[in-house]
Amino acid sequence: MKKRYVISSLILTGFLFLYGCGGGTGGAPGSSESEDTGIMIRAVSIVGNPTPTDLTPDIDVAIHFCNEEQTEWEDGLYRVSATITIDAALVNPLFDTFPASVEECTITYKKANEDPASPIIENLTDYPNCPIYEGTTNECVVDLIDIQRKVDYWNDVANGLNIPAEYPTHYFAVYKCKYINIYGESGTFQVEYGIRLADFDTC
Numbered sequence: 605m606k607k608r609y610v611i612s613s614l615i616l617t618g619f620l621f622l623y624g625c626g627g628g629t630g631g632a633p634g635s636s637e638s639e640d641t642g643i644m645i646r647a648v649s650i651v652g653n654p655t656p657t658d659l660t661p662d663i664d665v666a667i668h669f670c671n672e673e674q675t676e677w678e679d680g681l682y683r684v685s686a687t688i689t690i691d692a693a694l695v696n697p698l699f700d701t702f703p704a705s706v707e708e709c710t711i712t713y714k715k716a717n718e719d720p721a722s723p724i725i726e727n728l729t730d731y732p733n734c735p736i737y738e739g740t741t742n743e744c745v746v747d748l749i750d751i752q753r754k755v756d757y758w759n760d761v762a763n764g765l766n767i768p769a770e771y772p773t774h775y776f777a778v779y780k781c782k783y784i785n786i787y788g789e790s791g792t793f794q795v796e797y798g799i800r801l802a803d804f805d806t807c
Contacts, residue, residue, distance in 0.1 A: 637791035641783070642701035643736070647691040648795045650779065652748055655682035657806040661799045662772065665754040666762070670807035678807045681755070686748040686797055688779070692736050701785035704736040706744050709781040713753075716774035716798065721767055723760035725753050725775065736783060748777060748799070757801050772802035 638644050652660025656679045657667075663684060670676045688709075694700060709732060713725035734744035757773075760766040778796040785791075 638695055640789045641785045641791040642695050642699055643704055643785055644693050644695050645690060645793045646693055648793055649689045650686050650795045650797045652797060653685045653687060655684055658682060658684050662804055663749060663799050663801050664804040664806055665758040665801050666803040681751045683750045684748040685745050688744045688746055688795060690736055690742040693738055701787060702738050704783050704785045706732050706734040706736065706781055706783045709746050709779050712778045714776045714778050716776055717770060719769045721769055722773050723757045723766040725757060772800035774800050
C-alpha cells in the first residue's frame with residue numbers, strides 16, 4: 605500500500621512539472637499558445653518608420669509634378685516598414701525555451717470606420733525572422749505597406765472606382781505574427797497600427 609502511494613505521488617509530481625513546462629491550458633495576455641512555447645509575450649508595441657515621402661502614420665500613395673512647368677517630380681513611392689517591440693518572459697523559469705524567433709506576420713488592412721466605399725487593400729505577409737530573448741528589448745522590423753498596395757489604393761480612388769467617405773482614408777494594419785521557440789513549438793501574438801492613405805504633397 606505504501607509503495608503504491610509513493611508511485612502515485614511521483615506520477616502526480618511529474619504531471620505537475622510537465623504542466624508547468626507547457627502541457628497545460630491557458631495563455632498569457634497579448635499572446636496565445638504560451639502553454640506550448642513556454643514563452644509569455646508580456647507586451648507588444650509598434651511604430652511606423654518614416655521614408656522621404658511617408659511621415660507615418662501618413663502614407664503617400666501617389667507622385668506628381670512639383671512645379672507648374674511640370675519638369676520636377678516629387679520624390680518617388682517607397683515601401684514602408686514598421687518596428688515591433690516585444691517584451692517576452694519564460695512561463696516557467698526552470699524550463700528555458702529561448703531564444704525564440706518571429707517567423708511570419710500576416711498584415712490585414714482593416715477599414716477604420718468600416719466605410720464600404722473605401723478601397724479594399726489585400727493582405728500582406730512578411731517573414732522577418734527576428735530573434736526574441738528574455739530580459740532585453742526585442743525589436744523586429746516588418747513591412748507596413750508596399751508600393752503595389754499604395755498604387756492599387758490610389759488607382760481605385762483616382763479612377764472613381766472607390767470614393768472613400770474619409771480622406772485621407774484611415775485603416776488599421778492588423779498584424780498577426782507567428783513565433784517559434786528553440787524547440788520549434790509555435791505561438792502567436794497580435795498588434796495593430798493606424799495609418800492614413802492619401803496623395804500627400806511632399807514637394
